[in-house]
Amino acid sequence: MALAFACLVVMPAWLALHAWPPAYLLADIRTVSGEWETRTLIDGSRITLRGGSAVNLRYDAARRVVELVQGEILVDVAKDAARPFVVETGDGSMRALGTRFVVDREAHATVLDVIESRVLAQTPRQRQTGEREGTVVQAGERVRITPDGIGPVEPIDARSLDDAWRFHQLVVNDRPLADVLDELARNRRGALYFDRDALAGIRVNAVLPLDDTDRALQLLAINYPALRIRTLTPYLIYVDMASASTR
Template structure:
């Protein structure tokens, strides 16, 4: 397609996501309404979606032939799965791979699962169906389940701060990796890190559990607990303003792995950031701005006697 509209990375990501959702089967009326609203919101959205749709069209016939040729092998592996489902799975795998390459979005699969995906802003606020609210850090993602009286959230990645309203004693649960948080009404933050999950309470009380048996603890205002490898660390006292500084555009860390800090930096950038060698496991403490990630990377590197090299428009290496 020939056009003069410069497409943004966000438009490409969104177009790939909508194509993948459509290829996966019929969308709910709510999803369809969201899609049409997105499509009509900007000319570039429509152009990006049409380009992605054409790419899928070019791949569709080869995918059908491949699925037909391989159906015997698929049946041997899949057992009870029907042929239409198996072929659909082949289409979905190919499309997701295509979308990931086309959009350059390493979080595409998580975005397919998510009900809410925060944009590039430092923080984004969302109202939940029960009247509670969640503030997400940039590029964080959650799933939600409020059907049948449930109040459940899964933090797929990033950081979230919840202001939970009490509702007749009904519990509000948040899962993140191997951690589970259960509350009735409170204000608390959850951080999904590569190495585990960190829960910080500003107001009220929450019960935090890991996957290990009989492994739970209750913490209150000004307390924080980490869940690593399914096990709880000893709760500690923290200053909530410091521990939740990401709400104000800062990342304040104490004795964290460089790889975990860089993973947080990466959510605020379109570039991929790679940490090389033993540097990834070194520990660092400090406060870094999220408004200027290249500057924060340089600050971190200076503290560790490391170097930062931008090797392409899409990748930065720290070593």
């Protein structure tokens, strides 16, 4: 009876809390897994939220602040010389010096990709010590931000990133399979489980649909025959490597 209670009550509750933490549920704007939403803000700026994302808005006479609670957003900033536009996370802040950029809040860092113009990236300490201190990230560049510092500037293909957002795609260039599955898990309704260690060493080059993660998993299975995808229920999928005897 205890096992049945755990299966029927405790496990669904744990999964719900994991998928929808209180900060997400209380956010001003949020999307569920697999949902994309574009919202025009009161100043004319636009933000697009990927699945499972959430933001809070804090606008006043001095600043326009978007707090990224979780997930990933594309920002198109409307010009307002009197009020800076800033995206904040627990890792730092990104002040727009132009128009279009992407902010992704990962588990242990925030990733900033600049598509157009420039963005000033700052850690919490840099933000407190002065507005000019930080790293200016140009169009076609990426940085990873943590409370301890800002990583090196890396090049990106800004046009491909822009197209990926327009067509709801995940463009993968030599990334670990586990990272790709993390991205798909964030964009599907239900749970996607896998053994990260068992999949280590597999790297992926692909263009995958983020608004149809079942199709994305099928494409991975076609291109990587050793990959086994088991659908336990429509909302629970387990990915691992097939043994040699079952291939």
